[in-house]
Amino acid sequence: MLKDITLGQFFPGNSALHKADPRMKIILTMLYIVFVFLAKATLSYIFVVFFTVVLVIISKIKPVIILKALKPLIFIMIFTAFFNIFWTKGDSTPLFEYKFIKIYKEGIVFAVLMIVRIACILTGSCVLLTYTTSPIALTDGLEQLLAPLKKIRVPVHEFAMMMTIALRFIPTLIEETDKIMNAQKARGADFNSGGLIKRARALLPVLIPLFASSFRRASELATAMECRCYRGDKGRTRMTKLHYKPVDLFLLILMVTFGVIIIVINIYLIDILNFSV
Amino acid sequence: MENFEKSGINSITENLKNTDIDEKKTPFIKIENVSFSYDSDEDEAPLPPVLKDVSLEIKKGSFVALLGHNGSGKSTLAKLINLILIPTKGKIYIDGTDITSESLTEDEMYGIRRRIGMVFQNPDNQLVATVVEEDVAFGPENLGIEPSEIRRRVDEALQTVNMTQYKKHSPHQLSGGQKQRVAIAGIIAMLPECIIFDESTAMLDPGGRKDVMNTIEYLNREKGITVIHITHNMDEAVRADRVVVINDGTIFLDGTPKEVFSKVQELRTVGLDVPQVTELFYELNYRGIDVDFSELDEKKCAEALANVIIQNRK
Numbered sequence A: 001m002l003k004d005i006t007l008g009q010f011f012p013g014n015s016a017l018h019k020a021d022p023r024m025k026i027i028l029t030m031l032y033i034v035f036v037f038l039a040k041a042t043l044s045y046i047f048v049v050f051f052t053v054v055l056v057i058i059s060k061i062k063p064v065i066i067l068k069a070l071k072p073l074i075f076i077m078i079f080t081a082f083f084n085i086f087w088t089k090g091d092s093t094p095l096f097e098y099k100f101i102k103i104y105k106e107g108i109v110f111a112v113l114m115i116v117r118i119a120c121i122l123t124g125s126c127v128l129l130t131y132t133t134s135p136i137a138l139t140d141g142l143e144q145l146l147a148p149l150k151k152i153r154v155p156v157h158e159f160a161m162m163m164t165i166a167l168r169f170i171p172t173l174i175e176e177t178d179k180i181m182n183a184q185k186a187r188g189a190d191f192n193s194g195g196l197i198k199r200a201r202a203l204l205p206v207l208i209p210l211f212a213s214s215f216r217r218a219s220e221l222a223t224a225m226e227c228r229c230y231r232g233d234k235g236r237t238r239m240t241k242l243h244y245k246p247v248d249l250f251l252l253i254l255m256v257t258f259g260v261i262i263i264v265i266n267i268y269l270i271d272i273l274n275f276s277v
Numbered sequence B: 001m002e003n004f005e006k007s008g009i010n011s012i013t014e015n016l017k018n019t020d021i022d023e024k025k026t027p028f029i030k031i032e033n034v035s036f037s038y039d040s041d042e043d044e045a046p047l048p049p050v051l052k053d054v055s056l057e058i059k060k061g062s063f064v065a066l067l068g069h070n071g072s073g074k075s076t077l078a079k080l081i082n083l084i085l086i087p088t089k090g091k092i093y094i095d096g097t098d099i100t101s102e103s104l105t106e107d108e109m110y111g112i113r114r115r116i117g118m119v120f121q122n123p124d125n126q127l128v129a130t131v132v133e134e135d136v137a138f139g140p141e142n143l144g145i146e147p148s149e150i151r152r153r154v155d156e157a158l159q160t161v162n163m164t165q166y167k168k169h170s171p172h173q174l175s176g177g178q179k180q181r182v183a184i185a186g187i188i189a190m191l192p193e194c195i196i197f198d199e200s201t202a203m204l205d206p207g208g209r210k211d212v213m214n215t216i217e218y219l220n221r222e223k224g225i226t227v228i229h230i231t232h233n234m235d236e237a238v239r240a241d242r243v244v245v246i247n248d249g250t251i252f253l254d255g256t257p258k259e260v261f262s263k264v265q266e267l268r269t270v271g272l273d274v275p276q277v278t279e280l281f282y283e284l285n286y287r288g289i290d291v292d293f294s295e296l297d298e299k300k301c302a303e304a305l306a307n308v309i310i311q312n313r314k
């Protein structure tokens, strides 16, 4: 049962976004988030939604999957929207007034735009990065992208190595947890009944052996890595070098165009369709 | 002038090669009066030595089985040979270089670790990467080898252990024996001259064990890699050309499998079994049936047994 957990929620595929270089995808995601925050006019929000839909189409990820990802965040979105409705003050007369509660048109518009913004950023970064990039590629991409920081002694390589090892051992540890749980069940342990505290306590005999074995694994792995001449990134080369491909250029151009359009709308078309924000 | 110099250098290196061949008799690994004890915790009494005055020579290209009961110091000895541990006393030479010398540089140390590979018991705890071929590449990457050369070595190593079709798999999708073969590939991609297998077959099912044993034998016989195989399985030890038994930190027996396993009594006193055929023949002898039990090959034993039965009928 525990084995079904997958990490990183990577959906393998062969779309342009799947084929793109992970470094480029990290850059694109950052650009995308910045551009979405730049959007001011209502028209630009419409355009943001349009562009996000385009990204989803390029990624060939099923919309159902994206809706599932948004589901747990609905509460946060509604919560933010709720506060925005009550806290925003407009110039015009309130649409609704009851004692100290005043709701303005601006508040409602702002709340809606807020939801659109959160949903778009989430969808966009999922499609650009987590859904289309394998965790290993992501780690490699991050390491190579942040490589310049090594000069100011940021342990970039070490973090990447930690990520890789964590990813490598997650399935192993899940399997082991399963085994220990079954062993404890065979001895009469009950994980599925009782209140929260009772259940948490029932997990203790699972966690302790798991910790003990993780320490043993860590020490054995360290020795094995030493035997394989691991000495940090000193003099280390990589078998697969990342290369930018034409598809990366295409995606970059697409993203920059998106940014330019947002800025143009902000400057010249801010009054069209605007409810003022 | 330059040409002349070059040819001079060439002839020197050739000479070196020749002397290498002449010196085949000098052992590849030479352990001289080595003692070792682990460091104790600060305020506790020093731990008793794990190895006491051990001397051992291992020839290039040989296949040595290292036996001994739990805690006898086998793994410790292995870790001393590839510089994971440093002896408290004594000297270790690899191919003539003193690896215990104070003046050994860091690069030389990593050079020794490259030449003496090590495969451990639990395959899960030696694989680093999430993809098989990336894991095999880990060693060569650490050595700073050119990407194209790494690629070539990885493909070749996977071919050698017969795991090419799994190169894109993730380790947790593989069986124990397959994982262990990937671990071996990761070592042979560093082109070692010697590989120490520390109970590398112990956690495997019979099928996986057979595959790994065949791989080990192939590496020794066809690739000329020196093998030190630590095991508790006597039927595996029989396949070596030399068996060394270690007991409480000293060398207890050393010889060909035939010589060592004929000493059934001695082996039993140090808590070791003998191969099944030896045991059978020993018991037969004990009960007054005269058979030569130095033979370890199962087929030959069966023939010898048949002969005994036929003779007894007559």
Ligand SMILES: Nc1ncnc2c1ncn2[C@@H]1O[C@H](COP(=O)(O)OP(=O)(O)OP(=O)(O)O)[C@@H](O)[C@H]1O
Pocket: B038, B039, B047, B050, B068, B069, B070, B071, B072, B073, B074, B075, B076, B077
């Ligand atoms: N890191 C350590 N610190 C302290 N003592 C240790 C350490 N590792 C091993 N020992 C002790 O050294 C002795 C020899 O251990 P070693 O692992 O070499 O035995 P072994 O022959 O490999 O046994 P096994 O067959 O169980 O693998 C044991 O008594 C053990 O308790």
Ligand SMILES: [Mg+2]
Pocket: B074, B075, B076, B198, B199
């Ligand atoms: Mg051991």
